[in-house]
Amino acid sequence: MAGRHFDEWQVGDRLTHEIRRTVTETDNLLFTTMTHNPQPLHLDVEAAKESEFGRILVNGTFTFALMVGLSVGDTTLGTLVANLGYDKLVMPKPVFIGDTLHATSEVVSLRESKSRPDTGIVTFRHEAINQRGEVVCRCERSALLKKAR
Numbered sequence: 001m002a003g004r005h006f007d008e009w010q011v012g013d014r015l016t017h018e019i020r021r022t023v024t025e026t027d028n029l030l031f032t033t034m035t036h037n038p039q040p041l042h043l044d045v046e047a048a049k050e051s052e053f054g055r056i057l058v059n060g061t062f063t064f065a066l067m068v069g070l071s072v073g074d075t076t077l078g079t080l081v082a083n084l085g086y087d088k089l090v091m092p093k094p095v096f097i098g099d100t101l102h103a104t105s106e107v108v109s110l111r112e113s114k115s116r117p118d119t120g121i122v123t124f125r126h127e128a129i130n131q132r133g134e135v136v137c138r139c140e141r142s143a144l145l146k147k148a149r
Contacts, residue, residue, distance in 0.1 A: 002078045003075050004079060004145075005147055006079075011108065012107060013106065017073070017074055017105065020102045022100040023058050023062075023096075023099050024097065025056075031061075035061065039059075040055070042058070055096060058121060064091075070128070074145050075143070081144040081146060082140070082148075084144055086139050086141050090139070091137065092134075092135055093132065095137075103126055106127050108124070109122075119144050119146055122142070123143075126139055
């Protein structure tokens with residue numbers, strides 16, 4: 001399903017995105033090294049064993065990026081002009097290698113663009129949820145979207 005235009009959304013619209021993703025060791029390793037993050041909790045099995053978690057933690061910025069990515073096909077694919085910002089980012093539970101995540105999105109606000117009459121701003125609340133039903137990441141994303149008409 002392609003993304004929706006600004007005028008096709010209503011406050012309260014809620015989606016559960018069908019795509020799920022199991023996080024692999026390779027995902028975490030590549031993302032962590034690609035972003036030059038030397039945190040031992042993400043890279044060093046022995047250091048991670050000694051932490052309160054007892055094992056490797058998945059890089060939180062990977063979790064955030066995956067959550068947003070899982071939402072794009074249903075929300076903004078082909079209708080996005082620009083992402084304007086991300087707010088209220090929280091990670092209430094850790095993500096571990098082997099966790100399977102899915103995402104939900106809810107429209108929390110709509111606003112016509114003052115400077116671009118052919119667009120509007122949709123604010124989504126995205127959540128990433130693991131296989132145990134725990135929310136592992138949440139944020140609000142403001143996106144400038146094209147209007148259909």
